[in-house]
Amino acid sequence: MSPQATYEREPARRVFASELRETRYQFKDGDDEKSPTYVILPSGIRSNRIFVVGTLTEKQRQGDQNIFYRGRVVDPTGTFFIMAGSYQPEAMQQLARIEPPAFVAVVGKPNLYTTPDGTCLVSVRVESISVVDRDTRDLWVLDTARETLDRLDAFGTTEDSKKAQEEYGTQPDLYRKIVYDALSQVQL
Amino acid sequence: MSLSEVTERISRKLEAKGAQPDRQKIESRLHRLVEEFGVNIAEAERTVTGDLAREYNLTGVGSNSTELRPISEIVPGEWVTIEGKIVALTPSLSPSIAQTGIVADSSGAMRFVTWTRANAPAMEYGRWYRIESAVVDEYKGAPNLKIHSGTTISRMEKDVPLLPSITPITELKSGVGSVRAKVIQDWEVSHDRMLQTGLLGDESGTIKFVIWKEDGAGTSRGTDPAAPEEPLGKEKLDLDTVYNIFYATVDEYNGRLSLALNTAMYISDEGDIEVGRNETEIQGALVHVAPGSGLIKRCPVEGCNRTLSRQNYCPVHEIQPNFRYDLRLKAVLDDGIRARNILMQREIVEGLVGISLDEAIGIAESNPIGMDEIFYRIRNTVLGRYYTCAGSEFGGRLLVDSCTPVTFQPEELAALLNRAGGEPA
Structure with a gap:
């Protein structure tokens, strides 16, 4: 069997914008140069890839030498900041082709930046982006609600959630409220 | 008794x-x-x-080695005497092995190896032998009869018809097994020496099978012209046909079993089987469409079927201008907990994307970016959407038999709202 069989692709975690916005803690799993970098989400799981579906409301091309695109993707709880540069040419061209507003599905890596004045920003480096429909957006809200609740139910029992407790002092009830509010915006 | x-x-x-x-x-x-x-x-x-x-x-007297034992009761570590029929001979892989094959009696069957050093008489396909004082050890997790210099082999004049007992697929164990099963999938061969590979199923479940090409077929056969003819080379199985497969080799690799039919005798059967699906079903978002998806070209050489490069180059058969087209989708379906590789064949892709193979060929041939156009169309249709895929898992990849888009269920929304702890709206 090929060595690829032992390689497990990192799953794309489902996370609402308001939770991702609170993310501050990042670590490298291993000492190797190629070891993956994870963030710990406040609901208590490590993630180096996320999947979000929302509305692309804005898109901007930036840079002269190194062209890259920024965009804003909105879900029922807030905004994801996405970016695609020339290191992800496929993703950049996909994003270039999409005219906002549009429902989009984004697979990408969460990245933490600290601005000169000390604020921490979270952006999503796009691996792929595609236009989807409203049904897919609604399915994503249900999916993300379910997985967030699953994480909150296990909160305090896993290694990652203990770390989240230490770093963020997460209050699970606050996140249940966020999930509830997100769900109530889905129309029947 | x-x-x-x-x-x-x-x-x-x-x-x-x-x-x-x-x-x-x-x-x-x-x-x-x-x-x-x-x-x-x-x-x-x-x-x-x-x-x-x-x-x-x-x-x-009574020492284990001379007491006649039914093959099915023998366990590794024993010295045994058996009476059995040679139901398969396979080419020897090493000069220290004179003969290998399968010996069977009415109770079961077992692989055997005759060491060259044993100086034993060659056994003939289809004949009965009494084998005294052979030793049984374990090879690849299955009992294996070793014929060494202390073993006595005598040919018997009996010829009792043997009816091998059929084992349900899910109950097969490493060693030798006989099944009655239907060919439910015929896969692209992944190796030059492979004649055919695919999936067999019976009421209990499914198993991968392989038939290897036999270059040295018949070389291990005895010289007695009266000996029943051992078939040279193997025939391919027909899709959707039920076969009685006697004395196939059951191999285990990484905890998964597969059947090698080179030792087997197989006869098609009129009946049909309602195949029991030990299927995996996964639901998730399609988060990645891998290169090699879309419209592809395959090598036309019989039994090859490899994917050709853009320049129509087959890694084995070189340039093949008379390729045939195919459609497939290699992707990752991710439920947020696990990301799994999935592979869809033409029929599934056609249904999912709404482009038939012929239409895809037409589009590719009249488009400046050619086959890439099909890749992009497929990607834009499926990427980022939710699907439920069912199929059999093999080699870390789900071979998809059916794929349906997930639809929104209002009752699920209600259930989640309750779970999130608010009062129902």
Whole structure:
């Protein structure tokens, strides 16, 4: 069997914008140069890839030498900041082709930046982006609600959630409220 | 097996060596072991035979190696004597092996190996032999009969028709097995030496099968012209046809079993089987469409079927201008907990994307970016959407038999709202 069989692709975690916005803690799993970098989400799981579906409301091309695109993707709880540069040419061209507003599905890596004045920003480096429909957006809200609740139910029992407790002092009830509010915006 | 039968057998064995055993004594000893001490009959027979042999000062009686044993009861570590029919001979892979194949009796079948150093007479396909004092060890997790220099082989004149017992697929174990199964999938061969590979299914489940090409077919066959003909080379199986497959080799790799049919005899069967699906079903978002998806070209050489490069180059058969087109989708379906590779064949892709193979060829041939256009169309249709895929998992990849888009369920929304702890709206 090929060595690829032992390689497990990192799953794309489902996370609402308001939770991702609170993310501050990042670590490298291993000492190797190629070891993956994870963030710990406040609901208590490590993630180096996320999947979000929302509305692309804005898109901007930036840079002269190194062209890259920024965009804003909105879900029922807030905004994801996405970016695609020339290191992800496929993703950049996909994003270039999409005219906002549009429902989009984004697979990408969460990245933490600290601005000169000390604020921490979270952006999503796009691996792929595609236009989807409203049904897919609604399915994503249900999916993300379910997985967030699953994480909150296990909160305090896993290694990652203990770390989240230490770093963020997460209050699970606050996140249940966020999930509830997100769900109530889905129309029947 | 009754105690009197066993008694009869023991006394005959002892009489053959010139002793005059007392049958009543034998039976009472057996009775004592079986009834009072709960010893199983086979073990009791061995014990009593051994004890009596010592009492009468006989040698070579009752030691495990000369007592005729049914093949199905043999376990690794034993010295045995069996009577069996050679139901398969396979080419030897090493100069230290003179002969390999499968020997069977009415109880079961086992692979055997004859060491070159054993200097044993070559056994012929389809003949019965009595094999005395062979040793059984374990090879690749299955019992394997080793014929060494201390083994006596004698050809028998009997020819009892053997009816191998059919095993349900999910109950197969490493070694040799016979199944009645339907060919439910015929896969692209992944190796030059492979003649055919795919999936067999019966009511209990499914298993991968392989038929290897046989370059050295027949070389291990005996020279006796009267010996039944061993088929040279193997025939391919037909899709959707039921076969009785006798004496296939059951291999285990990474905890998964597969059937190699080169040792097997297979006969198609009129009947049909409702295949039991030990299927995996996964639901998730399609988060990645891998290169090699879309419209592809395949090598037209019989049994090759490899994917060609853009320049129509097959890694084995070089440039193939008369390729044939195919559609497939290699992707990752991710449920947020696990990301899994999935592979969809043409029919599934056509249904999912709404482009037939012929349409895809038409589009590609009239488009400036050619086959890439099909890749992009497929990607834009499926990427980022939710699907439920069912199929069989193989080699870390789900081979998709059916794929349906997930639809929004209002009751699920209600359930989640309740779970999130708010009052129902």
